[in-house]
Amino acid sequence: MKILPLFFILAVFSACGQPTSDTSGPGEVKQASAVRPYFGVEEPLLAFVHATVIDGTGRGLAKGQTVVVRAGRFSAVGPDGEVEIPQGAKLIDAGGKTLIPGIVGVHNHLHMPGQPFTGEEAAKLYLASGVTTIQTCGAAVPYLEMKLAGRISDGLAAGPDVVASGPYFTGPGGNPQMVIPQSEAAIRDTIRYWTERGVEWFKVYRHIRPEDLAIIIDEAHRRNARVTGHLCSVTFAQAARIGIDGIEHGLNSASDFRNNKTGGLCDGSREYIDSLDISGEEVGRLLQLLIDEGVFLASTLSIYESGIPTRAYADERTLQAMAPALKADYEERRARYDETMETGAVRERRLKRIMAFERRFFQMGGTLAAGADPGRHNLPGYGDQRNYELLIEAGFIPAEAVKIMTGNGARVLGKPDIGTIEAGKRADFVVLEGNLAQKPSCIRNVVQVFKAGYRYDPVALIREVEGKIGE
Numbered sequence: 001m002k003i004l005p006l007f008f009i010l011a012v013f014s015a016c017g018q019p020t021s022d023t024s025g026p027g028e029v030k031q032a033s034a035v036r037p038y039f040g041v042e043e044p045l046l047a048f049v050h051a052t053v054i055d056g057t058g059r060g061l062a063k064g065q066t067v068v069v070r071a072g073r074f075s076a077v078g079p080d081g082e083v084e085i086p087q088g089a090k091l092i093d094a095g096g097k098t099l100i101p102g103i104v105g106v107h108n109h110l111h112m113p114g115q116p117f118t119g120e121e122a123a124k125l126y127l128a129s130g131v132t133t134i135q136t137c138g139a140a141v142p143y144l145e146m147k148l149a150g151r152i153s154d155g156l157a158a159g160p161d162v163v164a165s166g167p168y169f170t171g172p173g174g175n176p177q178m179v180i181p182q183s184e185a186a187i188r189d190t191i192r193y194w195t196e197r198g199v200e201w202f203k204v205y206r207h208i209r210p211e212d213l214a215i216i217i218d219e220a221h222r223r224n225a226r227v228t229g230h231l232c233s234v235t236f237a238q239a240a241r242i243g244i245d246g247i248e249h250g251l252n253s254a255s256d257f258r259n260n261k262t263g264g265l266c267d268g269s270r271e272y273i274d275s276l277d278i279s280g281e282e283v284g285r286l287l288q289l290l291i292d293e294g295v296f297l298a299s300t301l302s303i304y305e306s307g308i309p310t311r312a313y314a315d316e317r318t319l320q321a322m323a324p325a326l327k328a329d330y331e332e333r334r335a336r337y338d339e340t341m342e343t344g345a346v347r348e349r350r351l352k353r354i355m356a357f358e359r360r361f362f363q364m365g366g367t368l369a370a371g372a373d374p375g376r377h378n379l380p381g382y383g384d385q386r387n388y389e390l391l392i393e394a395g396f397i398p399a400e401a402v403k404i405m406t407g408n409g410a411r412v413l414g415k416p417d418i419g420t421i422e423a424g425k426r427a428d429f430v431v432l433e434g435n436l437a438q439k440p441s442c443i444r445n446v447v448q449v450f451k452a453g454y455r456y457d458p459v460a461l462i463r464e465v466e467g468k469i470g471e
């Protein structure tokens with residue numbers, strides 16, 4: 001029997017310790033917070049008053065709101081004066097601040113190009129940026145990812161809840177570090193192996209063969225796991241009909257419209273993006289098929305933007321967070337970009353078309369979620385915040401952009417307990433300085449992050465990762 005190389009390497013890792021499957025609550029977190037306070041301070045009963053709330057359901061912004069949080073859950077949300085403030089509640093005047101649900105990022109890797117595992121540093125930066133749940137959308141080292149997920153849920157590390165992924169699957173000619181299926185039995189075996197260890201998502205990559213995709217989806221669904229793809233060999237329409245759950249990157253990876261494409265192969269040209277009629281019938285039919293088949297799209301605008309020479313500038317906070325090697329890469333790339341600025345115009349136009357495609361999908365009723373897809377100078381968490389600004393640039397109103405990044409993320413992950421600010425839900429939320437609806441950049445002004453009954457200080461978390469992201 002032939003053993004897949006990646007599978008073999010990762011199996012060896014199991015000797016280093018099983019990831020915990022314990023989905024423990026705040027009790028364990030409390031113990032850890034006593035040791036390292038920046039991990040979070042328990043807040044048993046809070047009442048925010050005079051808050052501006054964008055609740056993640058798609059409803060418009062509400063001013064003058066009272067939000068009561070008891071034992072890590074929203075116990076009441078409503079207009080000031082109408083919501084009773086419980087005795088003993090710590091009263092917080094949230095005048096001038098915006099409350100949004102914690103960001104649920106669905107393309108939020110714990111790896112970056114050249115770095116197979118970004119570890120606790122990335123987790124801290126996600127959390128500090130207001131991201132309280134991540135679906136990692138493909139793991140380079142699944143064991144390390146699951147171990148970190150367990151450490152976070154046990155309160156031993158600060159970070160968002162991690163919905164772990166298995167290894168990537170691709171096909172012949174694809175990235176050799178991914179699983180390139182050798183047989184149906186090997187596919188089913190690999191999926192069984194990882195789901196038994198707590199993996200809930202599998203990602204297929206650009207060279208996946210349609211027949212392998214069908215087996216992956218079948219086995220994953222049997223085991224209550226889901227499949228998403230960065231596609232190329234398989235078209236969106238094909239993948240939707242086979243039963244894929246989600247598709248990443250939107251129009252940029254839609255091989256449905258490629259010129260000179262061979263069925264089942266990742267070839268042909270990407271120039272279709274420049275001429276495709278986004279508001280036309282052909283696109284409408286495809287988007288309707290995705291909606292009918294219940295396929296979500298994951299928007300990753302910030303990583304796309306980071307490759308547009310005219311836009312690819314790291315801001316001050318990003319430069320501070322980057323490890324020296326990552327910064328050197330950025331500077332080297334920046335110098336090269338400065339010589340080839342003309343390609344910026346082409347990519348700029350493509351960005352606008354990618355945005356229009358996502359807008360149309362959303363307007364037709366499709367489930368659009370979002371994720372940072374960290375890479376280049378687009379960092380974990382900061383990339384999610386940039387996504388918000390880009391969604392606004394794409395024409396979404398603030399209530400829609402927040403919904404895409406929170407409520408829709410939760411929906412995609414099948415986690416109805418999070419993603420919105422509504423009574424009864426888990427109180428994962430972010431306090432922002434300023435009015436987010438008036439100024440998109442307020443998404444960067446994170447004052448506090450709350451997750452499962454604990455309050456986190458973004459400044460302390462960011463201080464810890466300075467110069468360490470992408471190490």
Ligand SMILES: [Zn+2]
Nearest residue numbers: 107109137373
């Ligand atoms: Zn990615």
